[in-house]
Amino acid sequence: MPLLTRTVTAPLAVETHSGAIAHLGDLLADRRISAGGDVAVVVGPGIGARAAEQARQGLSRAEVITLAEGAGTHAGAMNLAEKLRSRNFDAVVGIGGGRVIDTAKYAAFQQGMPMVSVPTSLANDGVASPLASLDRDGHSISYGSHIPIAVIIDLDYVREAPVRQLASGVGDALSNLSATADWELSHSATGEPIDGLAIALARAGAEAVLRHPGALTDDDFLTSLANAHVLGGTAMAVAGSSLPCSGACHEIAHALQEQHPYVSTHGEQVAAGALLATFLRGDTALFAEMAAALRRHDLPRTPQDLGLTVDQFTAAVAYAPHTRPGRYTILEHLALDVSTLRARIMDFVDELD
The missing domain is CATH 3.40.50.1970 (Rossmann fold)
Structure with missing residues (x-):
């Protein structure tokens, strides 16, 4: 054989x-x-x-x-x-x-x-x-x-890097949990092929960061964060695309970057985007863990944390699917109109209060 x-x-x-x-x-x-x-x-x-x-x-x-x-x-x-x-x-x-x-x-x-x-x-x-x-x-x-x-x-x-940069790295690593969920959703809804090894690599590093109790400047935590980035990069090489590390979280980040440049870092944007996408998918357990991790590392979770109004954030999320034509995420799956999307974002904010 x-x-x-x-x-x-x-x-x-x-x-x-x-x-x-x-x-x-x-x-x-x-x-x-x-x-x-x-x-x-x-x-x-x-x-x-x-x-x-x-x-x-x-x-x-x-x-x-x-x-x-x-x-x-x-x-x-x-x-x-x-x-x-x-x-x-x-x-x-x-x-x-x-x-x-x-x-x-x-x-x-x-x-x-x-x-x-x-x-x-x-x-x-x-x-x-x-x-x-x-x-x-x-x-x-x-x-x-x-x-x-x-x-x-x-x-x-x-260790000499600004704390905000390190926190942004945490946000980028954690977003892989949302991106892989979007990829699996696309497989279920559209038949898009998935790669289990790429998903396992991306998730393994992200979950280690998600559940690590250390502070940003602890050597053990920084090692876990570094490993998460290496595993994420390797996952993309295995998949031959950015799918294991880029879903609705990155669509939202690209929209925020276009409409409100310089208000937040890429890692902060994908962190908030991943949290919202997880809420929209109804994954309550991951949502709670991710929200706690973002709070622990002082990362933005709500539009206000990003320096935006709910209306500004809603407009960016509504535009987000246009930044990656052909990609299927929870945003494309739900296809919410602006008023319904705004209501869901308000529910999201209320859940975090």
């Missing part, structure tokens, strides 16, 4: 601990990513530059490229890709926040080079995903790329 298997794309190495960056050179050599340290280290002007100096202690032949401008944009990524042609690098190492990581990831993909992700913040699952979110012509667009060949998370640097 033949054994049927599949190859799963995942990082070759994942390390999360204090002092990880100081051992970057050894890790790249041990995993045969770069024996001699011939890598391009891409950083922003902030904390990533300091981390890069520490990494160079074990990467004497590395070339540091500072993204003075253009980080997080398609143009910046393409300019970086052009710079990478100047030398025969073994790999690209991105050190910094999400915008630096995504810029390095997409530039490496354009050049067919492996990319090592070294995030100094855990604001979202882009640290290990096969997607790069880049601004182009005033819009944030997700571009396909290779999943990082290694993910190195130094807790000494992550």
